Amino acid sequence: MNQLKIDLGAQLPPGVDYPEIGLEDSFSFQCQGCGDCCRKRSDIVLSGYDLYRICCRFALPSQMVIDAFCQSYIGAATRLPVIRLKPRRDNGNCPFLTAESNCAIHSHKPLVCALYPLGQSIDFEPGADPSDPKIRRRCIHYFAQDTGCSGHRVTLTLREYLDSFSILEREELDLRWARDCLALSSRVRALEKRLRPIEIKYLHRKTLRALYLDYDFHEDFAPQYDRNIAQLEETLCKLEGDKTYKKEDVT
Ligand code: SF4
Ligand code: SF4
Numbered sequence: 001m002n003q004l005k006i007d008l009g010a011q012l013p014p015g016v017d018y019p020e021i022g023l024e025d026s027f028s029f030q031c032q033g034c035g036d037c038c039r040k041r042s043d044i045v046l047s048g049y050d051l052y053r054i055c056c057r058f059a060l061p062s063q064m065v066i067d068a069f070c071q072s073y074i075g076a077a078t079r080l081p082v083i084r085l086k087p088r089r090d091n092g093n094c095p096f097l098t099a100e101s102n103c104a105i106h107s108h109k110p111l112v113c114a115l116y117p118l119g120q121s122i123d124f125e126p127g128a129d130p131s132d133p134k135i136r137r138r139c140i141h142y143f144a145q146d147t148g149c150s151g152h153r154v155t156l157t158l159r160e161y162l163d164s165f166s167i168l169e170r171e172e173l174d175l176r177w178a179r180d181c182l183a184l185s186s187r188v189r190a191l192e193k194r195l196r197p198i199e200i201k202y203l204h205r206k207t208l209r210a211l212y213l214d215y216d217f218h219e220d221f222a223p224q225y226d227r228n229i230a231q232l233e234e235t236l237c238k239l240e241g242d243k244t245y246k247k248e249d250v251t
Helices: 048-058 062-069 111-115 133-139 158-164 167-192 197-213 221-242
Strands: 002-004 026-031 070-074 081-085 118-124 140-144 152-157
Touching: 026 158, 048 062, 048 167, 048 197, 048 221, 062 070, 062 197, 081 197, 111 118, 111 167, 118 133, 118 167, 133 140, 133 167, 140 167, 152 158, 158 167, 167 197, 167 221, 197 221
Parallel strands: none
Antiparallel strands: 002 118, 026 152, 070 081, 118 140
16 A cells, blocks of 8 residues: 655654544544744645645646745656745745734635644545545544644634545545655656656646646646546646666666
8 A cells, every 4th residue: 555644844753643533523622813833834745735725715827826826846856846835935935924923815725724723634545446435434533733822711622623625625635645746656657767857857747737737727627637637647647658668677
């Protein structure tokens, strides 16, 4: 089984076991709304759907949102494009943290932010169908992180918390994203070993467009994602067909 651990931006102490929370289980956390968890952050990574939602919030195209608020680079390990929120130059805070310590995109904040102080991990089962709710319950796990914060204590069930940010509604997309990125990463890393630099650049651009750029915020995300992944598949097959593709080269 391939396990894909999703980094939620919280530094989890190694060796600490975080018990899983069931949907109807209650958990508590304390928060005084100081906004410190949004300061000095350079680890808020966006999925394609996260970026699309921010585009919807501002009614701006993807490239414009990336230029204004994000950093874009190729991940050293995955060899896939990474888009993360760009900290402000003057104080290192998230660009969406307001002077009043609120989130300017609260209703459209990225998954990692919406989940906090929860963590999420995905145990991906090869061949599993993300549209099946039972599969999602088996693959996606939630756990509570100790924020060490004081302030107002909130107690609620996991379902209530996830519903408050419509996280259950996006689980299928998030699971598909995890599945597709895992598979894509293997293929891109294998191709990079045999393509010329100009072809690798082309591949990276195609991947960035499919995962992040080629979306119209006036249209639903899912059909556009399906179309982009199908087009990227064609590109990958062509590039793999042009070269001698050996599976054992994938590490
Ligand atoms: S979780 Fe903690 S750091 Fe974040 S706003 Fe609440 S009190 Fe502040
Ligand atoms: S997007 Fe909102 S919640 Fe997330 S780090 Fe920025 S200000 Fe905080």
